[in-house]
Amino acid sequence: MQKITSVTGAAVPMKRSNVDTDQIIPAVFLKRVTRTGFEDALFANWRQDPEFVLNKPEFAHGGVLIAGPDFGTGSSREHAVWALRDFGFTAVLSPRFGDIFRSNAGKQGLLAGQITEAEVEHIWQMIDEDPGVQITVDLVERTASIGEYTISIGIDDYTRWRLLEGLDDIGLTLRDEARITEFESRRESWRPKTLPVK
Amino acid sequence: MNTAAKTATAPRTLAQKVWDDHVVVPGSDGAPDLIYIDLHLLHEVTSPQAFDGLRLANRPLRRPDLSIATEDHNTPTLEIHKPIADPVSRTQIDTLRANTAEYGVRLHSLGDIEQGIVHIIGPQLGLTQPGLTVVCGDSHTSTHGAFGAIAIGIGTSEVEHVMATQTLPLKPFKTMAINVEGALRPGVTAKDIILAVIAKIGTGGGQGYVLEYRGSAIRALSMEGRMTICNMSIEAGARAGMIAPDETTYRYLEGRAHAPAGQDWDDALAYWKTLPTDEGAVFDAEVFIDADELEPFVTWGTNPGQGVPLSEVVPDPSTIDDPNERSAAERALVYMDLEAGTPMKQIRVDTVFIGSCTNSRVEDLRAAAEIVKGHTKADNLRVMVVPGSARVRIEAEAEGIDKIFTDFGAEWRFAGCSMCLGMNPDQLAPGERCASTSNRNFEGRQGKGGRTHLVSPLVAAATAIRGTLSSPWDIEQDAAATETRNT
């Protein structure tokens, strides 16, 4: 994974709460077996409305999504993160995230930062006044800023460290392989096995 | 979990005990604990990219003997002996078959008696047991918590992580007790309990928590009912739901294909009995629900928290204080094409779907069949019954349940996720309204432009008879009214 210290892009308003992952990427797009190329699938149903925010030229290349509370709830589909990333989003800021979405984002280098509802409202207002306004999310400082307006963002220490270092989880875990093997040697025999087939 | 309570002598919750027994490497300095995974369930949608990752890094799949795969999400429910018509779906299924063969993972393919929805087959095979950690690239993995396991849905990167290491780095969860005391009235089910819980705590209320469902109403439930409840924990924002194992759990498991036997059974049982939450253990949050008061519940909006008792009316968004919730409600009413103040029971539906990992076990089908027996479905209505697994289908057929449904005018399908998420041809048309026993009423979930009302199997059955959202109580009243007229 690539190291990330800060990202900058257009602040894109998502003026809704409870944007579930079925909206971020409808199930029909989950039939693919690849990990990239999901940009066309992002918010596919909503994008059919010409008024939808991503159809506006200033927001058509992604950036940093500023969303209402409970963003990314519902289905575990990591495709939601891939679609946001493929479309050009590097970060999402929201007062609350679906747990699995946030964890998936952390694995894929999409910054998911927590800010307050009041801050979301304020940024939406700034975008209304100046569509296309740029926002910088700084992972080192844990801040988001538009011009002079700077707020702190919530992101847990471990995810932040991994993103800053560009560390791959599996590689990290395999450093402890001896301890996994030792743990396995102590597992009780009653614990189920799927093989052989009974 | 709650680190303060981690010392061996302090009373612990069920979740804390299971967690503590799976820590391979404790996290320090804010790092997560490395947790061992006992059982990894796989299906075609969230696994191909993970297998690819494994292949690219040239890593083996560590424990094929703790992994099992099924085909469920985009398999057809008609003519399953024919090749899958949609080439993209077919590719995904073929990819799963090739991947599982290459890595030595057990797979139950379409046509196999153990094929079915991933959360139906784990318990059915006796693989889901108390005290385990269970994961799957699917959010409704929470279902398996009904046995007293920590069961969580994970993303594809995590699927790959489990394949490679049989572990996951996880941050401890907080614990929330959901106390449901009292006795359900006839006609009220586990589904109504969980819909009421979600309406109460909201779709974000469980975030960061493992929910433990407790109390006399939960103890009285069958394993099937408990699975329905744990299944929808994710709809309250929680990653997992749990119920302490008891005699009901042991009875369900004993004799199943992969349940322990002989000395192993005795050892397992002795361990399982240590799992229930200790007297005096402290939860981070508690919620209380009065089971006596519950009625059949139904959703009116586009998230599972937007629900009301069936006897009530479509709520008026202007009475909602929270501005986000208010605008969500306004948008939901537009999408659902509903007017505030309309009695829920006046809402006419086009389709009734009985299926999904929430409500497609034999007990669910039996309960719905009992209500529709001897009736004919309402005009201009389609009724689709999709058993959760091939084995459920066969068991139901042995009881004549299929016949009751087909006589009623319903379609009796083959097992799979089907219209729960409409990845296969089983979809709602734009504008079509559905009473569904599934778990998500999100916009377009059951087909683009489709409108979903989440209900119990009993409400689904009653609705299929009357054509409008109805409870089993309405059917009884109708029958009583007819009798009076006839005498």
Ligand code: SF4
């Ligand atoms: S039945 Fe629905 S909720 Fe359950 S696993 Fe299938 S798609 Fe997911």
